[in-house]
Amino acid sequence: MSKPLDGIKVLDLSWVFSAPYATLMLQDLGAEVVKVERPGAGDRSRSIPPFKESVSGYFYMLNRGKKSISLNMKSEEGKQLFLDLAKEFDVIVENFVAGTVDKLGIGYEAVKEVNPKIIYASLNGFGSEGPYSKLPCIDGIAQAMGGLMSQNGLEGGKPLKTGPAVADSLSGIYLTVGILSALLERNQTGKGQRIEVSMMDSVFSVLEETVIRTSMTGEPLMARGNKDPLGAPWEAFETSDDKWVIVCASGNDRFIKVYHGIGRDDIVKEFEGDDIPSMEKRAANLDYLNSIFADWAKNRTAEQVLRFLADLHVPAGEVKTGKDLIKDPHLLGRNMVVDVEHPVLGKVKLPNLPIKFFGREMGIRSGDKPIEPQLGEHNKEILQSLLGLDESEINSLKEKGIIYEAGLINSSR
Structure with a gap:
């Protein structure tokens, strides 16, 4: 081909x-x-x-x-x-x-x-x-x-x-x-x-808003870990099965859905408001808001947390390791993890080309023997x-x- x-x-x-x-x-x-x-x-x-x-x-x-x-x-x-x-x-x-x-x-x-x-x-x-x-x-x-x-x-x-x-x-x-x-x-x-x-x-x-923000405000954008002022909860949270889930609940609507969903209407009432004032208030209290969600998440499995957030259409995902990735059903389904054979290394897995041409295969295929x-x-x-x-x-x-x-x-x- x-x-x-x-x-x-x-x-x-x-x-x-x-x-x-x-x-x-x-x-x-x-x-x-x-x-x-x-x-x-x-x-x-x-x-x-x-x-x-x-x-x-x-x-x-x-x-x-x-x-x-x-x-x-x-x-x-x-x-x-x-x-x-x-x-x-x-x-x-x-x-x-x-x-x-x-x-x-x-x-x-x-x-x-x-x-x-x-x-x-x-x-x-x-x-x-x-x-x-x-x-x-x-x-x-x-x-x-x-x-x-x-x-x-x-x-x-x-x-x-x-x-x-x-x-x-x-x-x-x-x-x-x-x-x-x-x-x-x-x-x-x-x-x-x-x-x-x-x-x-x-x-x-690829530093995203660094240049425009610094040129407009005079302040450099510094490290903030897994947090982002665009929403809450926004952090990596440990679950009861010793896994980690990252949540990026941007926007006022997602904030309301999440904290209402975990039974914290008091938080919703305290921080709900017009988008801009509410965002600024949440950003100033992000550690507090994240801690509340963390307390909820640590008593649930990663699967339970992710299912809850998926039902609310809130972006979230498990923090995966290399061991997770080489058997991940999504990557396998997209032919991104390829099993190949090498005369010395034996059977190994390789990452495939992520550019997909519909109707044609690029990169390598499982079963290939590239050397x-x-x-x-x-x-x-x-x-x-x-x-x-x-x-x-x-x-x-x-x-x-x-x-x-x-x-x-x-x-x-």
């Missing part, structure tokens, strides 16, 4: 999470992705746990189905091989510190000379311009400097980053959007271009099919250390 990006070839210089997340999405949409890895070590995520028999589940998760060549681009011959390959690709993706690829002689200007139609997509911490541009960055730094950490955590507590690397994944999603937009424009103009996504920019762009590439596994295939090199030329490149194959990684498959 055809996919939207069938025929698109991506040369992927990226490593670890942010940009490999983008190229994984491109692959799930039909693109052929060829990773270019460092000789010897390869993508750093090959050394990130969990492991089974020295195979990284983390690397597998992000690189299933991609191909790998290992190329020493610090050598002149390796750099020339890269530029020769670049002629045959539609997209190049990299996520080094800004300016690194230019120093190596494989940046956009060099590639554009040999392939004017190339889409050259860069993802880095702070972009190629500005006072932070040369600073190294990983997810936690982007969350801090982009403003997320100051708003995450408990009220009055120390700043907290999120558990999952949301700066990485968010910037990867933005990079995907940029690449798809550039490909669409190239179809119209015939011209390639350079695009860039900054992790700090990406985090800053990740060994380091340099596709050197011969790529160099022969795209550059026309013969066996002796490829062997010569190996002997000179220009290309590298790791014969021991995943050798049992």
Whole structure:
């Protein structure tokens, strides 16, 4: 079955999470992705746990189905091989510190000379311009400097980053959007271009009302835990079966329904009023209002609390763990949790592509057996099919250390 990006070839210089997340999405949409890895070590995520028999589940998760060549681009011959390959690709993706690829002689200007139609997509911490541009960055730094950490955590507590690397994944999603937009424009103009996504920019762009609120009031929006002044009850509440339920009862009507429903008409009478005055009064007493609902919820199971709130059309949900999610009936029904088989890792579950095309399946399917590439596994295939090199030329490149194959990684498959 055809996919939207069938025929698109991506040369992927990226490593670890942010940009490999983008190229994984491109692959799930039909693109052929060829990773270019460092000789010897390869993508750093090959050394990130969990492991089974020295195979990284983390690397597998992000690189299933991609191909790998290992190329020493610090050598002149390796750099020339890269530029020769670049002629045959539609997209190049990299996520080094800004300016690194230019120093190596494989940046956009060099590639554009040999392939004017190339889409050259860069993802880095702070972009190629500005006072932070040369600073190294990983997810936690982007969350801090982009403003997320100051708003995450408990009220009055120390700043907290999120558990999952949301700066990485968010910037990867933005990079995907940029690449798809550039490909669409190239179809119209015939011209390639350079695009860039900054992790700090990406985090800053999703801070909701932070910028407008601060510019209007002069006061920064600080961490408030699970609470929100838009309504009550609004918090995570523990239930009698040791589960947690988050409730987000926005608006005056939901406030009235909830507290009337738990038998606290006295609270309704005390706080009921016109929307704006009532909202401000509730916000000023949110801890008190939450404590009343907490006392009610702790004597009921999560299922009872959620059923009560669902009947009132109040947004609420169970706080789910990873164990809950991989067997969640809704995610399973939407093909978001996929059972796959790996020759070393065995039967494992993976998250699927969340973009749904009606009438066509994207991503992976349960029962599939996608594998990740060994380091340099596709050197011969790529160099022969795209550059026309013969066996002796490829062997010569190996002997000179220009290309590298790791014969021991995943050798049992």
